[in-house]
Amino acid sequence: MGVFVSSDGTDAAGHEQVVFCQDRHTGLKAIIGIYSTALGPALGGTRFYPYENEEAALADVLNLSRGMAYKNALAGLDLGGGKAVIWGDPNQIKTEGLLRAYGRFVESLRGRYYTACDVGTYVPDMDVIARETSYVTGRSLEYGGAGDSSILTAWGVFQGMRAAAEHTWGTPTLAGRRVGIAGLGKVGKYLAGHLIEDGASVVATDVNEAAIEWARTTYPQIDLVADTQTLITSDIDVYAPCALGGALNDDTVPALRAKIVTGGANNQLAHSGIEKLLEERGILYTPDYVVNAGGVIQVADEIEGFNFERAKLRATRIFATTGEILRLAENEGVPPAVAADRLAERRMAEVGRLRSIFLS
Ligand SMILES: NC(=O)c1ccc[n+]([C@@H]2O[C@H](COP(=O)([O-])OP(=O)(O)OC[C@H]3O[C@@H](n4cnc5c(N)ncnc54)[C@H](O)[C@@H]3O)[C@@H](O)[C@H]2O)c1
Numbered sequence: 185m186g187v188f189v190s191s192d193g194t195d196a197a198g199h200e201q202v203v204f205c206q207d208r209h210t211g212l213k214a215i216i217g218i219y220s221t222a223l224g225p226a227l228g229g230t231r232f233y234p235y236e237n238e239e240a241a242l243a244d245v246l247n248l249s250r251g252m253a254y255k256n257a258l259a260g261l262d263l264g265g266g267k268a269v270i271w272g273d274p275n276q277i278k279t280e281g282l283l284r285a286y287g288r289f290v291e292s293l294r295g296r297y298y299t300a301c302d303v304g305t306y307v308p309d310m311d312v313i314a315r316e317t318s319y320v321t322g323r324s325l326e327y328g329g330a331g332d333s334s335i336l337t338a339w340g341v342f343q344g345m346r347a348a349a350e351h352t353w354g355t356p357t358l359a360g361r362r363v364g365i366a367g368l369g370k371v372g373k374y375l376a377g378h379l380i381e382d383g384a385s386v387v388a389t390d391v392n393e394a395a396i397e398w399a400r401t402t403y404p405q406i407d408l409v410a411d412t413q414t415l416i417t418s419d420i421d422v423y424a425p426c427a428l429g430g431a432l433n434d435d436t437v438p439a440l441r442a443k444i445v446t447g448g449a450n451n452q453l454a455h456s457g458i459e460k461l462l463e464e465r466g467i468l469y470t471p472d473y474v475v476n477a478g479g480v481i482q483v484a485d486e487i488e489g490f491n492f493e494r495a496k497l498r499a500t501r502i503f504a505t506t507g508e509i510l511r512l513a514e515n516e517g518v519p520p521a522v523a524a525d526r527l528a529e530r531r532m533a534e535v536g537r538l539r540s541i542f543l544s
C-alpha cells in the first residue's frame with residue numbers, strides 16, 4: 185500500500201493530501217485523509233480503532249475519505265470528503281492529552297479538514313478536540329452541536345425509500361407495503377416510526393433483547409422475527425438493512441423476496457458485483473451512501489450554526505436525489521450504485537471547476 189499509488193492502482197492515487205500525525209508523549213498516531221476539497225473543506229469523522237498495523241489504518245482512511253467525498257457531493261453540501269483514523273484501542277489510550285494533541289493537528293490544516301464522530305469517538309470527545317481547533321462538528325448541544333445524528337439519518341432513509349417506492353409502484357408512499365427492518369438501533373427505531381406513520385406494516389429483527397423490548401412496548405404492531413434470514417425470506421416488499429455492513433452478499437441477495445432495498449447501514453454491498461446481482465434479480469437498490477446522508481447533513485449544519493429545520497429540509501432533498509439517480513440509472517442502463525458515483529463525480533467536476541474563475 186502506497187500513498188501515491190495503491191496496490192490496486194485506484195483509491196490512493198486520487199487523494200489530495202494524506203497527513204500522518206504523531207505525538208509520542210500521549211501515544212497519538214493518527215492519519216488524516218483528504219480525498220477532495222473540490223466542493224469545499226473536507227468533512228468526515230475520526231475513527232478510533234486498534235488496527236492490526238499501519239497499512240490497515242492507511243487503507244481504511246483512504247477508503248473512508250473517498251466515500252465521504254461522494255456522500256457529501258450527493259448530499260448537496262458545499263463540503264469535500266475526508267476522514268481520519270486514530271490508531272490504537274480507545275479504551276486503553278484515549279485521554280484528554282491525546283485528543284487535544286489530535287485537535288492541534290486538525291487545526292494545523294487551517295480548515296481544509298473538519299472532523300466529527302465515527303466508530304470509537306463520541307460527542308464528548310469532539311468537545312475536547314474543540315478546545316484546540318474550531319474545525320469540529322458533532323459537538324454537544326451545549327456547545328451548539330447538532331445532537332443525535334440518527335434522527336435525520338432515519339428521515340433521509342425514509343425519503344430515499346419513498347423515492348424508490350415511487351419509481352417502482354408509481355406513488356411516493358410506503359402505505360400498504362410491508363417493510364422489513366434488520367436492526368432496531370438508533371436509526372432503525374426512528375425509521376420504524378416514520379414507516380408506521382406513513383401506513384406501512386413493519387416486520388423487524390434485532391440481536392439485542394433491549395431493542396426487541398423497545399419495539400414490543402412502543403410499537404406493538406411491529407411483527408418481530410427471530411433473525412435476519414427469516415426477515416429477508418419472508419413476504420416483504422422492502423428490505424431496510426439498519427445494522428452492520430455487508431448485508432447484501434452472495435447468500436442474502438439470492439434469498440431476498442423484497443423488490444426494494446433501502447436502509448441506513450453503511451457499506452451494504454459486501455463486494456463489487458453485488459449491485460449487478462441485485463439488478464439481475466429485479467431488486468431496486470438505493471445506494472447506502474445516498475440515502476443515509478441525513479446524519480452528515482445534520483452535523484454539517486453546525487458549521488453555519490445549527491438549525492434543525494434547515495437541516496431537515498436538506499435531508500428531505502434525499503427524496504429528489506434518489507429519484508434522479510434511479511432515473512439516470514434507467515436511462516444509462518447501469519445499476520443505481522454506478523449512476524450515483526457518476527452523479528457525484530459530475531458535481532465535483534462541475535462545481536470544482538468554478539474555482540478557475542478568478543476573483544480579485
Ligand atoms: N447513526 C447515524 O447517524 C448513522 C449515519 C449513517 C450511517 N449509519 C449506519 O447505520 C447503521 C446503524 O447505525 P445506528 O446508529 O442505528 O447503530 P446502532 O448500534 O444504534 O444500531 C444497530 C442495531 O443493529 C443491531 N444488530 C447488530 N447485529 C445485528 C444482526 N446480525 N441482526 C439484527 N440486528 C443486529 C444492534 O443490536 C443494534 O440494535 C450502521 O451501519 C451505521 O454505520 C448510521
